Amino acid sequence: MVADDGPGIPPEDRTRIFDRFVxxxxxxxxxxxxxxxxxxxxxxxxxxxxxxxxxxxxxxxxSGEAANGPGAAFTLRLPIGTDPGHRPAPAQPKTDL
Structure with a gap:
């Protein structure tokens, strides 16, 4: 999570800020x-x-009373590990050099 104490993101904009060019x-x-x-x-x-x-x-x-006040917190969640059945394809050597 990354948080700041800037102006915050209004509730109505919290979804659209992830759209391109917003x-x-x-x-x-x-x-x-x-x-x-x-x-x-x-x-x-x-x-x-x-x-x-x-x-x-x-x-x-x-949180609480300041929920719409200053600051925004961005949370990135990634799964731990990979599916054991998933193996990346082996790298192929370049032969057209």
Whole structure:
């Protein structure tokens, strides 16, 4: 889990932030005129998690009364180990060099 004390993610945006090209308020830039990104980072991270049979989720950084307040907590969950019946294909030597 990674948590911060930033402005938080509003409940209505917690699902859509994982969609491609979604950027929340432009006021989130650290300095005036600074780029806020392309809106691809969380989509890519979720795609990687899913490709490994895992999940990436976001929740408020604090529970209770502050649940909609400052901060967000991102949790990456990946399964432990691999299916014993699954073996990756052996690497094939390159012969067209």
């Amino acid at each position: 950027r929340l308020q432009t006021a989130r830039a650290r300095q005036p005129g600074q780029s806020t990104g392309t809106g691809l980072g969380l989509s890519i991270a979720q795609g990687i998690a899913t490709a490994h049979d895992g999940t990436l989720s976001v929740a408020p950084a604090h």
